[in-house]
Structure formats: structure tokens, C-alpha cells
Amino acid sequence: MFCAPPRLIPQCKSLCLKPAGQAIGVRSVVKSAIRQGFNALDLAFTDEHIDQFTRYLSILARWNQAYNLTAIREPERMVTHHLLDSLAILPFCQGERLMDLGSGAGLPGVPIAMMRPAWSVRLVDSNGKKTRFLDYVTRQLDLTSVIVERSRGEDVSGRFDTITARAFGNLSQIAKICAPRLAENGRIVAMKAEIEDDETRAFVLSDTGLVITDTVTLSVPGVAGVRSVVLLSRSD
Incomplete structure (x- = not known):
């Protein structure tokens, strides 16, 4: 069983602030931000969910000091740009077998797994x-x-x-990797900041046996700019 060497995981300077009073204050702000974001996304949640998500961000912030898992280090931006951004795609996820390609820090796979504990979730990364x-x-x-x-x-x-697939290559690359691993009625949910026409044209010409079934612009609480989801499925 892997246990992180303490010397590699320094004390967190954000969610784990010292002294204790500051840490409690930061966690309170984070919990409030999570709760507000979940309400804005119309997600059903419990206090246990809030505690679990807060703990996830605390662990991520601590490991990030050594492993540089994410460029975002501010607690409230981690809520909006990691948790809420990940869970905004939940309505597009179907079935109970999910693979998160290039999972990185577990985004969006870990937040989805926390909200859907009965699902079988595989987090895949080569790093x-x-x-x-x-x-x-x-x-x-x-x-x-x-x-x-x-x-x-x-x-x-x-x-x-x-x-x-979040921030993982272009549509053609995603489709080429995912097509053989997609169930008969499966769906690829590709998260994009924006979709370029050249990328779409290249995908159409890539002949992967997949088609774009929809492109949806998301509104993620606390995240400025365009966030898009491209849905891919089998052409037959």
C-alpha cells in the first residue's frame, strides 16, 4: 500500500493554514463556496458530501506543494475551477461504468465518483x-x-x-483513443474551453466511427469565459 513520504508532502499553505484558527476559517469559506456552487448547479447533496469534497481539496492542496498537480492554488478557485467545473458535466454522464482519461489530479473523475458512489469509475493516467x-x-x-x-x-x-476527457488533446486524438473502449451506446464527454472550426473539421475527417451528437456551452458558477462540452457517440 502506497503511503506518501512525509518529506515529499509539505504542510499546505492554503487549506491547511496555521495557526489552527486560520485553518478553520479557510475550511469554513471553502465549505460555504462548495455549498453555494452545488446549489447553483442544482445538485442534490448532504453535509457528508461537503465534508468529503473539502477533504479532497485539502489533500490536493497539500500534495500540490510537492507534485505540482494543478496551477490553481487558491482555495476558492479550486472550488470553482476544479469541483464545480467537473460536476457541471454530470448531467451528460450516463450508465454506471465511467473512465476518466488523463485524470491528472482526479478531475473530473473523483468529484463524479463522490457524487455517484455506486458507479464503477476508472481513473487513467500515464504519469x-x-x-x-x-x-x-x-x-x-x-x-x-x-x-x-x-x-x-x-x-x-x-x-x-x-x-x-478534460484538457486532453484534440477531438481526433480523444476519439481515436476512446472509440475502441466505448460501450455500444456509450458516450464521450470531452471538456473544452472552446471549440475551433479547424479542430471540428479535422475530427470529421479522422474516420474514427464516431460522430459529434451535441456541443453544449456550460455556465459554471464562478468561472469566467466559455466552457464547452462536446458529446461523441458511435455513428451506427
């Missing part, structure tokens, strides 16, 4: 530091339905009802 973090955080959060796989997407076995 050893990132999968060590994912192993650790999923154990700490008791996410028993989550499997962490250190692998290239091309080498993953199995079929999935939903495959998520």
Missing part, C-alpha cells in the same frame, strides 16, 4: 506521480468503486458507458 496521488486520495476518501490505472489510454481494457 506515476499523478497515479500515486490518485491511489492515496481515493483510499483516504474511501472511494471503493474507483480503480486507479497507470496506463496510456490506448492500453486500457474494457468498455465504458461514459468516457470523460
Whole structure:
């Protein structure tokens, strides 16, 4: 069982602020921001969810000091740009078998797994530091339905009802990797800041057997700018 060496994980300077009074204050702000964001997204949640998500961000912030898992370090921006951005795609996820391609810090896979504990979620990343973090955080959060796989997407076995991809290459690359791993009626949920016409044209010409079924512009609480989701499925 992997246990993070204490020397590699310095004390967090954001969610784990010292003295204790400051730490409590930061956690209170984070919990409030999570609660407000979940309400804005019309998500059903409990106090246990709020505690679990707060703990996830605390672990992420602590590991980020050594592993540089994310460029975002401010607690409230981690709520909006990580948690809420990830959960904004939840309505587009279907079935109970999900693969998160290039999961990195567990986004969007870990937030989805916390909200859908009955789902089988596989977090796939080829980076050893990132999968060590994912192993650790999923154990700490008791996410028993989550499997962490250190692998290239091309080498993953199995079929999935939903495959998520956040900041992972262009549509053609995503489709090429995911098409063989998509269940018969499965769906790819590709998260994009914006969609360029050239990228769409290249996808159409890539002949992956997949088609774009919809492109949706998201409104993520606290996140400025365009956030889009491209939905892909089999052409037949």
C-alpha cells in the first residue's frame, strides 16, 4: 500500500493554514463556496458530501506543494475551477461504468465518483506521480468503486458507458483513443474551453466511427469565459 513520504508532502499553505484558527476559517469559506456552487448547479447533496469534497481539496492542496498537480492554488478557485467545473458535466454522464482519461489530479473523475458512489469509475493516467496521488486520495476518501490505472489510454481494457476527457488533446486524438473502449451506446464527454472550426473539421475527417451528437456551452458558477462540452457517440 502506497503511503506518501512525509518529506515529499509539505504542510499546505492554503487549506491547511496555521495557526489552527486560520485553518478553520479557510475550511469554513471553502465549505460555504462548495455549498453555494452545488446549489447553483442544482445538485442534490448532504453535509457528508461537503465534508468529503473539502477533504479532497485539502489533500490536493497539500500534495500540490510537492507534485505540482494543478496551477490553481487558491482555495476558492479550486472550488470553482476544479469541483464545480467537473460536476457541471454530470448531467451528460450516463450508465454506471465511467473512465476518466488523463485524470491528472482526479478531475473530473473523483468529484463524479463522490457524487455517484455506486458507479464503477476508472481513473487513467500515464504519469506515476499523478497515479500515486490518485491511489492515496481515493483510499483516504474511501472511494471503493474507483480503480486507479497507470496506463496510456490506448492500453486500457474494457468498455465504458461514459468516457470523460478534460484538457486532453484534440477531438481526433480523444476519439481515436476512446472509440475502441466505448460501450455500444456509450458516450464521450470531452471538456473544452472552446471549440475551433479547424479542430471540428479535422475530427470529421479522422474516420474514427464516431460522430459529434451535441456541443453544449456550460455556465459554471464562478468561472469566467466559455466552457464547452462536446458529446461523441458511435455513428451506427
